[in-house]
Amino acid sequence: MAALDQKSPNVLLQNLCCKITGKSEADVAHQFQYAVRVIGSNYAPTIERDEFLVSEKIKKELLKQRREADAALFSELHRKLQTQGVLKHRWSILYLLLSLCEDPRKPSNRVPVCSYGALLAQALPRDVHSTPFYYARPQSLPLSYPERSATAHNSSIATSGISSMGVFSINGPGPTPPSLLTGPGPQAVGESMRGSRLAWTLPISSSPSGATAAPRPTCGPSSSPASKLPQRQRRDGDGSVTGAWEFYAVPLCKSLRDTSSRLAELGWLHNKIRKYTDSHSLDRAFGLVGQSFCAALHQELKEYYRLLSVLHAQLQVEDDQGVNMSVDSSLTLRRLLVWTYDPKVRLKTLAALVDYCQGRKGGELASAVHAYGKTGDPHMRALIQHILGLVSHPILNFLYRWIYDGELEDTYHEFFVASDPTVKTDRLWHDKYSLRKSMIPSFITMDQARKVLLIGKSINFLHQVCHDRTPPGKIMPASKSTDSPKDATELFTDLEGAFQSKIDAAYFETSKYLLDVLNKNYQLLEHLQAMRRYLLLGQGDFIRHLMDLLKPELVRAATTLYQHNLTGILETAVRATNAQFDSPEILKRLDVRLLEVSPGDTGWDVFSLDYHVEGPIATVFTRECMSHYLRVFNFLWRAKRMEYILTDIWKGQMCNAKLLKSMPELSGVLHQCHVLASEMVHFIHQMQYYITFEVLECSWDELWNKVQQAQDLDHIIAAHDVFLDSIISRCLLDVNNRSLLNQLRAVFDQIIEFQNAQDTLYRSALEELQLRIQFEDKKRQREEMGEWGVTAEQEAEENRRVQEFKDTIPKMCSQLRLLTHFYQGIVQEFLRLLMTDESLQFLSFRLDFNEHYKARDPRLRPSLGATRGRRSSNI
């Protein structure tokens, strides 16, 4: 042989073909093409080039053949080869020689049986794109996965471990184990020992009686010198089946194929789970729950790996023992099937779980896992429970921290309580914390979730708004957190009882404490009562006195009013009445507020009381609440003023009646005045009664009861809101009753008109009276002095004046009549509108209790009649 000349590989290949087949060049065309195809498609080796390993293998092979001397010889030769340094690809050569190695003890068949094993052994790749030999994928080499060597190795190992179980038909019982070769175990990466390349030739025995014969005679190598290998199904990394395995000439029986595909399923399931955990464990945004899920899956996979390594060790044992192994303890496909049944079920569950949990995180993930636990199979349930325990451990941790410390550290938004950092402390209670409904795990009910939210909110409220820094240990004497996942699992065994009781206990304690703080330190209830007394005109004497004092002030135009004057008057009123006995806390919050001035307003229109709230109390008395209160105050104040005016009118009437008795011509007018006044009085009276007793008192009573019994701040806030809503709607202040309110305002305006009219009437009447009395007096005086009482012209003048006066009376009469008419019209309209509103039945009933208006207005009759009919039937 000459030097290694550079002939092209094709030529060389052709030469080789000729040589081996012993034919001329022309005849080997077919084989040559085949050879080219094979070599072209399998361009790079699928295994690592480790010379040492190959040489070890060769030695082992020789030892198996009981040729120790030869093994030693080989070592010598190998060393020589290494020193010579001529060859560049020693490994290739050695590998080639190894794979062409034949066992001389073999019967004369030329089946290079050992090459089966060797081939299969070496053929198993290290990476995921396993085994197959004739299905090359140049990119599927370890070279392209340098960084994933460890993980890829793992997965590949597992895959190849199981799925690359070569099925061989073996020639009979005896020899053959030489073909058992294990792959490059030593070069495993750490834990990759599991199932690292197993090449098995398994005696296929369908019965324990041993592998007496291959199930099909044609499978035996004795028949055909086949160097074909059945290939295994291979799966590549994404779990899809690629590459059907071509079963080579050795027709493999269908049962073998079935069995092996069943075993291959394990590999596929494993890959799926592995992919999930790999992709998510590196993803930090997946959150703690997701991480614990991946950890749980990983744990399960480790168990699986342990099984694989046990199987591998078993094989190793068989391997080492060589030929004399008894068939009974050998690892057959059937045995494998049985042993891997349980793991397969487990893996199936996990794979299904993984599918179901795709794309979920946080509380959703826990819900998904929990949903899977609802199964009748006890093993599956146990498995899911275990995983659920691990998965929900972070959630429970969050929960306990939230309800015992009020702290929320949830960077990945997994917990079902969300906090809005943009909200400031004054809106803390209402806006800052909310429930993230999607993240509520399915084993926590909505009610519990709300309670949890409330507890944490209360704690935060205490800390930030009430500035109460008592450590939570004081609030909840028995608080503890779950430190281990075991607690979480235990919790699930008794979810209803223990968990609920924990939450309830925390809820009661915290809410009670919060209410205590609010009541003691911030006197919530006192303030509530103070609102009632001052803004809702509860403190009658004070209000009356205030009105008395304010009357001269408020009659002036609004622009001339000064706040400090009014405040001074307020102070006086406070000091003079029972209000002085209130606590100074309350009194200092009471204040006068002047509303916006429109042109033509008198003081009455712009005056209002005010009550300042701040701090924790502002949570209950929010700004909207305060504005509601002011509106109600306005309304009540006006009504009160009407009452006041009418009282004045009545007073005037009573006082002047006697005086004006001497003027009989006024009696008609006066009578009219009286009648109108009493109508008005009745109306206003009933309104006041309705407002005070049926609206205010009843609602207040309800509110007070609820507040006394309230278990937490939310209840108080809700009750308070209900109270305000009912007052507003029944005081005709809400949007629906705007027309009614306008009517009422019109009534009030009429009353004021009347007051003015009456005032002028009285003034002129009294003036007239005064003049007459003066006249009489003068007359008497003169008579006493002996003169004529009155001269003729004086008398005439007097008469003229009296006549003039009498002439004005009809005008007054007509004016009054007009007023009356107007007034009554407005009242009718008001009553009619009232009829249409169901909720104000009481008011309408009261106002028209003797059907006086009904008689006058036919429009009122039918509807009134209808209700009256019903009412009377009730009575």
Added chain:
Amino acid sequence: MASPANANMNAVRETMDVLLEISRLLNTGLDMESLSICVRLCEQGINPEALSSVIKELRRASDSLKASENGTSQG
């Protein structure tokens, strides 16, 4: 000039001898010529796995051919 070449040649020959010895030990059935072709192919970077499978296939093919020929000739 010739001596390094000669030395080279010697080394090569020795290597081939060693390889032949190994091949004989392992009973590969390769004769010198085939072996040298294989060595050359491997040195050029051919995948030994593929190569060995080719060789096996060729052997099998030739064996089966021979067997059928024998059979026919006998019959």
